[in-house]
Amino acid sequence: MRLRRRDLHALAGAYALDALDDAERDRFERHLRRCQACQNEVRGFAATATALGLAAAAEPPAGLRERVLAAATVTRQLPPVTATPRWRRALGLSRVSTAGTTRTFGMIPKITTGIAAAALAAVVALTVITISTNNSLHAERARSQAIAAVLAAPDAQIVSGPTTAGGVATVVASHRAGQIVFTSSGLRVLPSSQVYELWFLRPGSARPAGLVPVAVRGSTAPVLASGLKAGDSVGVTVEPAGGTSAPTTTPIVVLEVPV
Amino acid sequence: MCAARPEQEPAERADPDLDKLLTHVAKGDQAAFEAVYDRLASSAYGLIRKVLRNPSQAEEVTQEVLLEVWRTASRFDPARGSAASWVLTIAHRRAIDRVRAEEAATAREQRAADVPVPVDEVAESVEATMDAERLRRCLAGLTELQRESITLAYYGGYTYAQVAALLETALGTIKTRIRDGLTRLRDCLGVS
Secondary structure, three states: OOOOHHHHHOOHHHHHOOOOOHHHHHHHHHHHHHOHHHHHHHHHHHHHHHHHHHOOOOOOOOOHHHHHHHHHHOOOOOOOOOOOOHHHHHHOOOOOOOOOOOEEEEEHHHOOOHHHHHHHHHHHHHHHHHHHHOOOHHHHHHHHHHHHHHHHOOOOEEEEEEOOOOOEEEEEEEOOOOEEEEEEEOOOOOOOOEEEEEEEEEOOEEEEEEEOOOOEOOEEEEEEEEOOOOOOEEEEEEEEOOOOOOOOOOOOEEEEOOO | OOOOOOOOOOOOOOOHHHHHHHHHHHOOOHHHHHHHHHHHHHHHHHHHHHHHOOHHHHHHHHHHHHHHHHHHHHHOOHHHOOHHHHHHHHHHHHHHHHHHHHHHHOOHHHHHHOOOOOHHHHHHHOOOOHHHHHHHHHHHOOOHHHHHHHHHHHOOOOOHHHHHHHOOOOHHHHHHHHHHHHHHHHHHHOOO
16 A cells, blocks of 8 residues: 555654664655755754664663774775765665665675675674684684685675575675675574585586584684686585585575676 | 753753864874763663563664764764764664564564653753753653653664554654654753
8 A cells, every 4th residue: 555645654653763674765865865854853853863762772782892992903894885875875875774674785885784784794793703712713813814814805796685595694795806795694503523515506506615604603714715716606505514515405506696 | 840941051062172082084084083971871771671571682783883983984074063962863773673583483472571761760860960851841741642752762662553553553653753752852851
């Protein structure tokens, strides 16, 4: 059922409180672009919501500060926007993606928010955690730097999608480097006799691209894989522990890497 | 309760120092980012925890949010709103993203078992600062339905349709009560 214009306008309050479902939010944002009065109203409501938010302040856990600051040191920053639609800038908005749908983002710097950015932040955070907890510091540091290089590659692209084993799989790919970084969260936990294996897939061929480590608190540490070629997709299958040289089961997810 | 005339200073007042810090962060200034962390991390964490309830999830989301602040600092424009507003908008959205993702993933019954944030708790947990005191007074100036709708949506993380179901009130009524309530709250707080 389509909302009439006046009804749409009345959603300004719920919008400012993030209380719309995805479809309504999209529709309201389209309306917002053309509605100066709504923009002004939403801005005032957003400032009001901020007052509510500030009132909820609480001391963050010890250790968070160090983790955030450490993660920032290995996180590339976005360049300033040079041509953002005024209505969006006016509200300081960036796009929130829909959880659970496959989306392709262009160049990494264009990623704004949502699941992809969250996944990327998780990759970076996990990289930092890996650095600080692994014994073979040297090898880990080299690996982490290689991962950071893919994330920061000028042609890096991110693809994310739900898997049939639950959760979300995310690939950051750089064709120039011929490498991908794979990470996931919320995948079904496998018995120790099985493992998730990564593949570079194309019609009639599957090249092994490494094994996915066991998840820690629901997320798997980033896996770096080399040998990406134009036209490859990245797939994940469930295989016997130790992995196989060719997939033996149907992939739980196949992510197309745009050329 | 609240006079139509705003009081002398807006509760969500602009902080030029904080705004300036963020512009330094956009240029990769780590020290400025540390200062921003020290000023806003507790606000972000507190809000996210209020919505998510689960402290370890809240910690995770707070980390994502603060990293996003670092990554996207160049998108902050002080002419369009305060730094605190920008950061808390991101924080609230990420918390809500998490709520919605989990709702999609888990059985709705589980969440239904959660008791919504009692309205009074909101007012009582507010620290005894002047701004908080004013917010408490302004909240008290709303009708009960306006107040409940706003706090359930914002702190409870419910969509307005879910709020309507929780309060057994028509969808259109909740929609307008949220808007009317926010208008009154905005005028009472004197935010721009």
